Amino acid sequence: MRYLLKTKPQQELLKRSTFKHKFFKQDFFTVVEYMASMKKIIPLLCFVLFLFSCKKQSTDPESLPNSYSDQALGKSANDLLSDAKYTTLNIQIQYMPGYAPNPTAISNFTAYINSLCNKPGGVNVTQQQIAANGDTLTVDKVAVIEAQNRTAYTAGNIIAIYVLVTDGYDTSATTLGFAYRNTSICLFGKNIFDHSGGFLEVTRISLETSILEHEFGHILGLVNLGTPMVVPHQDTAHGNHCNNPDCLMYYAIDTHDALPGLANRIPVLDSNCIKDLRGNGGK
Ligand SMILES: [Zn+2]
């Protein structure tokens, strides 16, 4: 789980003009004075408007072309859990060369989604390889890669989720993945590959499935991140995570901390997390 913090320019407040008061005075000279000062002020106003319009046109490299997908993490929880607005879920997975997710991990992931979300129109997965990057990534860099490559967006009764699998590490070397916008997940493919599938290591299928399902849990608003808690169970010391060490939404699942305990087990949601999802439109 990671928050994408945007630096948006603060809106400038327009100072109240005193001209209005002058205009209402029934004094001819004041009106003339008003007209004269307006002559001076109009070009200035036009210039300010021009500057503002320029600013609007310059695009933020992190922002997505679809405003629905450009919201904070947790905002789409109800839209994904219930079928009130969206009946179909499309998942677009884009991976860098060498880091295609395991097909069994993908089928585990879709079965997990089908067990939680009311999507009678189906859950569809598409995958594409994108250009290698090799960089150590911050959440801002991940957001830019998404903006440059993502093509699946929410429209009509179809809601879309994006999963990026990178060929590098996060700046925090133990982070295996994070969710960072309302419909966006990143998996650090190289980090997952480097720490699974070897002798005495967790299997790649188990690790990929666990990270995908944990991050999607954040997208579903867990814990206390857009989906209200039925029973208090948030581990506030670790952000929006569950206080049950056996639960999929335990904080350690995002990082290497989970590796010793995972073995070949794929953690599941505990009863408190399931109750929250059901309370917010889930199955
Ligand atoms: Zn997490």
Ligand SMILES: [Zn+2]
């Ligand atoms: Zn839980």
